[in-house]
Amino acid sequence: MCMVKYSKAIGHQDSKCENRISSLTADRDALRDERYQLKLDSINLTKEMEVRDTLQEEVNRLNLNEPCQEGWKTFNGKCYYFSTSGVTRSWESSRKYCKERGADLVIITTKEELNFVVQSYRVTWIGLSDREQENSWKWVDGSDLIDDGFWQVGEPNNHQNDEHCAEVSRSAKRFNDVPCERKFSWACEN
Known part of the structure; x- marks a missing residue:
């Protein structure tokens, strides 16, 4: 945390604090953007898996070239x-x-x-x-x-x-x- 001590170098301390705050804000924004992208990727992956499962079920149903197992x-x-x-x-x-x-x-x-x-x-x-x-x-x-x-x-x-x-x-x-x-x-x- 930036704390400014009473000294002649207050202007120098303020500059350090502003740089630190700016850096932390940029890091926070980057993490927020990354989290948002991960959410989108997760949603898309879930949709792709559902489509894949549906298609696999349909392939299994339509695969009439393979006869039923013996006894079926x-x-x-x-x-x-x-x-x-x-x-x-x-x-x-x-x-x-x-x-x-x-x-x-x-x-x-x-x-x-x-x-x-x-x-x-x-x-x-x-x-x-x-x-x-x-x-x-x-x-x-x-x-x-x-x-x-x-x-x-x-x-x-x-x-x-x-x-x-x-x-x-x-x-x-x-x-x-x-x-x-x-x-x-x-x-x-x-």
Whole structure:
């Protein structure tokens, strides 16, 4: 800090202080400009990563030259895996199984896809839950459930405050919320 002592050289001290203040001000302004540029770079990099991820997902979807893995079924250009008959898991365990194979629980977006998924088992886990926030149903990719027309009448009802995961049944061909710990068959989508 510049302090001026009482002396004959006050003019000399003032000059030193002014130079120091000027230097510190220039350093502060340079740091402010650098911080602003880093923020811009961060924003641009985040946008580029989002675009890259979106493009990679699209490439994966459109890469129809590669057949589905053995044991997987093709429907509308996507690959689906249905759990082995008689094998059931909780919602989280089913999701883990899918993720270990480079997939995730199925995200149903059309009536045709719903009809395809319900063919295999009496009840099947799908990639839909409100585990993060009650009544805020999200797919496993983080997207919101947009069309809630696939729910069974009266659902989701969160019966006994513990129904946070969704399943579909062959008989109803509609979504139903149930406790995530229940064990059902599951469908993966890649």
